[in-house]
Amino acid sequence: MSFCNLLMKTGVNGGLCGTQTTALLLLNLSTRQGHTLRGKPPGVARTLEQRLRDENVSDPEVVARVNIGFPQLKPSRSAQLKTRLEHLKAQRASKELEQLARSNKLLIDLDKVQETYVQTTGQHDLRLLADHYGIFEHLFGSAYFVPRVPLSIRYELNADTFSPVYNGNVLKPAEVAKAPLVIFDGKLDPITSKSAQGDSYWTLLATNPDAHYTNPGAECLHWFIANIPNGKVGEGEILADYLPPFPPRGVGYQRMVFVLYKQQSRLDFSAHKLAATDYNNLEKRTFSTLDFYRQHQDELTPAGLAFYQTNWDESLTQFYHNVLQLKEPVYEYDYPKPYLADQKFFPLRQPFNLYMDKHRDSKQLNKEYLQRKLSQTHPFEGPEQPLRFPNAHPIRDVPSWLKTEIRKRRLGTGRVQDY
Structure with a gap:
């Protein structure tokens, strides 16, 4: 029995058949037992180009690498084992090597080790x-x-x-x-x-x-x-x-x-x-x-x-x-400007002075920091002497953000170090 006749018999089709029936069938098949199927509905044909793009199909014969160098003729495994055993027997039979090893005077020729390494692996x-x-x-x-x-x-x-x-x-x-x-x-x-x-x-x-x-x-x-x-x-x-x-x-x-x-x-x-x-x-x-x-x-x-x-x-x-008779080129990375959100009327949980400085001109900000530093520097005697115990002096009757700023100035931490 065809799908069209089956749907007509059960009353689901309602006179639909052909393309409409197929569309309705695919719509019904997209949900099974209350679970929505992910991806393309089953039975939908895909073109070859879509399959290659979705499945990332590659021909192994096309992408295979080619060795254009010389092959290597290796001696048989038995011959290599025989040579190695002969070398070990000669080393063990050498009394001079044993005496040097026992007296911690045995020296290894690094040039010979390098030569052996190059000839092997x-x-x-x-x-x-x-x-x-x-x-x-x-x-x-x-x-x-x-x-x-x-x-x-x-x-x-x-x-x-x-x-x-x-x-x-x-x-x-x-x-x-x-x-x-x-x-x-x-x-x-x-x-x-x-x-x-x-x-x-x-x-x-x-x-x-x-x-x-x-x-x-x-x-x-x-x-x-x-x-x-x-x-x-x-x-x-x-x-x-x-x-x-x-x-x-x-x-x-x-x-x-x-x-x-x-x-x-x-x-x-x-x-x-x-x-x-x-x-x-x-x-x-x-x-x-x-x-x-x-x-x-x-x-x-x-x-x-x-x-x-x-x-x-x-x-x-x-x-x-x-030599090249050229102007020396210099390349630098062009860093994008940092993202800055629009200014808020009430910035919550953010230091007041730092938040305001973000939206000010950086040149004007640098000028204020430099003027403040110069105002505390004598032209002949140099800058003022810092407090011996900066944390021992209390800071009262100022907002919390200003208290933090004063404490940083006394300790010489934060952005003040940049000026």
């Missing part, structure tokens, strides 16, 4: 940190890679002091004014982690995804060295000289990212050559890591990564004027 941790700082998202979009070649970058401060780059640490512009010292094993095979045969060529790029003024989606190219033979950075082809980072005052921290690429062979990058006269031309240094990789993805594979953060310091004032 250090590069995987670096990839997680780069994800945390949004490095892959802003440089490669939905792609990522696990660094396989450890990249050592140090800035020389003086003959004996260096500032290293590691895992997003903070370096000031005064520390990174000169080109850094870059060291990596150019003979290392990123897949097997062993020495490779024959010559190898590398490309080193340093970009800042936060430094472009006119195009927020672009990067600023700070350094470009290509065709580095066997890891010898000094013998590479410099396509763009090193430009120190220049974060403006008020913008916070910016990221400086170094990406090392492994080349299949020697390549021609003359199209990316930056003329010496354009060293301080920021528009000519506009760069996109994603477009660069798409253009050369058949000949380049990312293999190393390093990055740090930097923010403004006083050394950038001269850098903007002398």
Whole structure:
């Protein structure tokens, strides 16, 4: 029996059918046992666009991230366990280590610990940190890679002091004014982690995804060295000289990212050559890591990564004027004016003087405070000496709000400290 016939039989329809019956049925279905149903009534069809918007449906194949780096060939689990057991047996059999440990004279070589960490889990941790700082998202979009070649970058401060780059640490512009010292094993095979045969060529790029003024989606190219033979950075082809980072005052921290690429062979990058006269031309240094990789993805594979953060310091004032030949920009946050409700004739439970001062001109208020302070200050002897025991002097025959104000003046608390 149809719904229309059922309603006519029970006397509910009253001659209604078709669209009117459906509307009445949906109206009746929206309430069940005295409880109103939330959301759309059952049976109402939604378009595909509405379903995607309401359910936030996404295709996993579209949003899946792509690994564009080198794979890693790990030894078998049994081989790793065998090596570890041999190392433990050698440590336990060493009488010298036992004597040093018992006499509290055993020293641990931190450089060796760092080397072991880099060779084991250090590069995987670096990839997680780069994800945390949004490095892959802003440089490669939905792609990522696990660094396989450890990249050592140090800035020389003086003959004996260096500032290293590691895992997003903070370096000031005064520390990174000169080109850094870059060291990596150019003979290392990123897949097997062993020495490779024959010559190898590398490309080193340093970009800042936060430094472009006119195009927020672009990067600023700070350094470009290509065709580095066997890891010898000094013998590479410099396509763009090193430009120190220049974060403006008020913008916070910016990221400086170094990406090392492994080349299949020697390549021609003359199209990316930056003329010496354009060293301080920021528009000519506009760069996109994603477009660069798409253009050369058949000949380049990312293999190393390093990055740090930097923010403004006083050394950038001269850098903007002398090197970039620009007026130094200063950014400030424009704070909105505080909300002030309309003035009431009888403000209840509010201090009378403070409530009135809210609706007065701040300049006039500051003037009164300053005049009051100067009236109590001798031009040669200075301000009046405060009371030794301010709370011991009673305050009588004044309103409560004025009593509080006098007590604050005696104790030197409240807004009086601002003047």
